[in-house]
Amino acid sequence: MRVEFDRDTCIGMFNCVAEWEKFVEDTDAGKATLVGSDEAGDDLYAREVPEGEEFEAKMAARVCPVDAITVYDDDDQIVP
Numbered sequence: 001m002r003v004e005f006d007r008d009t010c011i012g013m014f015n016c017v018a019e020w021e022k023f024v025e026d027t028d029a030g031k032a033t034l035v036g037s038d039e040a041g042d043d044l045y046a047r048e049v050p051e052g053e054e055f056e057a058k059m060a061a062r063v064c065p066v067d068a069i070t071v072y073d074d075d076d077q078i079v080p
């Protein structure tokens with residue numbers, strides 16, 4: 001499972017931070033940060049979801065009001 005984070009779209013509501021510890025607050029930027037991610041495009045970050053953290057990753061994606069977080073299983077987009 002893989003998660004992508006569109007940091008440009010993020011509006012810093014920090015709902016995701018409460019759901020998954022891999023998202024942390026960058027209060028200076030007013031954006032979340034996806035810990036352990038690699039840059040995958042223009043202000044786009046991605047990482048594999050560690051085993052056992054799939055539920056938390058999907059919840060983080062579900063609670064984002066602007067759909068800045070996308071979860072993929074193989075190549076299939078599963079959330080949102």
Ligand code: SF4
Nearest residue numbers: 010011013014016064
């Ligand atoms: S919930 Fe969405 S908008 Fe809010 S900090 Fe997380 S990624 Fe950004």
